Amino acid sequence: MNPQKPILIIDDEPDIRELLELTLMRMGYHTHSADSLASAFRLLDSQHFALCLTDMKLPDGSGLDIIRNLQERPEETPVAVITAFGSVDLATESLKAGAFDFISKPIDLDRLRNLVRNAVSLDDKPAADSVGDDTRQLIGETDNMVALRxxxxxLSRSQAPVYISGESGSGKEVVARLIHASGPRADAPFVPVNCGAIPSELMESEFFGHVKGSFTGAHNDKAGLFESADGGTLFLDEIADLPLNMQVKLLRAIQNKSVRPVGANREIPVDVRLLSATHKDLATQVEKGHFRTDLFYRINVIEVKVPSLRERVEDIPLLANAILNRLSAEWGMKTPQLDASAQTALSSYPFPGNVRELENILERAVTLCDDDTITAGDLQLPDTGTTPSTNPAKGIEAAFGDLEGYLQDIERAAIEAALAKSHGNKTEAAELLGLSFRQFRYRAKKILED
Structure with a gap:
């Protein structure tokens, strides 16, 4: 449905204004035009607009002035910035300032139409707190969770790339799904990808697709993850695990907004919103040369930090009750209750695996408890006082004369514990140990088969 409010076009070039006006009028939108900041502010003071399209360079200022001015107004008017071709720094600066999106000259009319449709549909989308239950909503009333929501x-009202940081199991994918579900792309695909779980030799084909006959086994054309997410959101989880050669290709796809399938002789335009995450310190990975600086700045336009469970202990009772209610509904049983000893134990435990670990602990406790009451014993919390240097199976003296065997025992115990905590899910076990999926698979095969 087209908006009742018009769209404001700000550009000092008459040809550009005319092109934008004709394109939007053919889409059924009413427009107003301004050729300077001064005339734009007069129009903004006189009425509300569904969208503001502004050139970055104006005779009496910058498109950034428009963005900052609208940020201070009570009405939430999205702003899209028009930049010169290749002005990546200016485009990034506008997104950080609060722009909805940007488009480069010469203007691609198909991309312009998609941008406008997404922007004017913002008011029809639900708030982050009201999206469906399938997102496993962000539960918590602590200050850091209120600020996160x-x-x-x-961020759901923007198309800026977002980098989501946080420990394993803290809810980074939940945050990504909420950003998607609350924004204009909510009805389009949300495609999550664990970058550490894709074998390196298949990575280019998985991301960009391939054409029939491009390599042995390519019996049919296959769309890649970028194409699958076209019009929607691509969530790159554990992006720090991408090998450097793939980082170069990813950067090119992001910059060009197009992909070339393996074996193809032309590029395919794609329109995706990029969200990424990792439990690693990405800035440190850049310093060590494991992650490209240029890619880091492209994906990290805006950072969202997801707090660990240790940073919001007061939320544990709310989370535990929500998890128990969900489990009882799924299993068709009466909801168990935590007794005082269980509540105290949960509040005292550091939760290295965060919310995911809490879910696993409670799922196990539900199967063990009697009379629909969960006690501290039913939780079977790990002994946090146990460290590798005080391994209960072997004292430190066991390393004397057999250091290699001692270290293998510690590694085997860590791998087995991670697999038990993740219920055999190797991807989650790798995350708990801070390893990529390939590293975990290699170590587990080597250690567990010895």
Missing amino acids: RQIAK
Whole structure:
């Protein structure tokens, strides 16, 4: 449905204004035009607009002035910035300032139409707190969780690339799904990808697709992950695990907004919103040369930090009750209750695996408890006082004369514990140990088969 409010076009070039006006009028939108900041502010003071399209360079200022001015107004008017071709720094600066999106000259009309449709549909989308239950909503009332939900609501009104940082199991994918579900792309695909779980030799084909006959086994054309997410959101989880050669190709796809399938002789335009995450310190990975600086700045336009469970202990009772309610509904049983000893134990435990670990602990406790009451014993929390240097199976003296065997025992115990905690899910076990999926698979095969 077209908006009742018009669209404001700000550009000092008459040809550009005319092109934008004709394109939007053919889409059924009413427009107003301004050729300077001064005339734009007069129009903004006189009425509300569904969208503001502004050139970055104006005779009496910058498109950034428009963005900052609208940020201070009570009405939430999205702003899209028009930049010169290749002005990546200016485009990034506008997104950080609060722009909805940007488009480069010469203007691609198909991309312009998609941008406008997405922007004017923002008011029809639900707030971050009201999206469906399948997102496993962000439960919590601590200050950092309230601030996180507020940030998600703001970011859902933008198309800026977002980098989501946080420990394993803290809810980074939940945050990504909420940003998608609350934004204009909610009805389009959300495609999550664990970058550490894709074998390196298949990575280019998985991301960009391939054409029939391009390599042995390519019996049919196959769309890649970028094409699958076209019009929607591509979530690259554990992006730090991408090998450097793939980082170069990913950067090119992001910059060109197009992909070339393996074996193809032409590029395919794609329109995706990029969200990424990792439990690793990405800035440190850049310093070590494991992650490209240029890619880091492209994906990290805006950072969202997801707090660990240790940073919001007060939320544990709310989370535990929500998890128990969900499990009882799924299993068709009466909801178990935590007794005082269980509540105390959960509040005292550091949760290295965060919310995911809490879910696993409670799932196990539900199967063990009697009379629908969960005690501290039913939780079977790990002994946090146990460290590799005080391994209960072997004292440190066991390393004397057999250091290699001692270290293998520690590694075997860590791998087995991670597999038990993740219920055999190797991807989750790798995350718990801070390893890529390939590293975990190699170590597990080597250690567990010895």
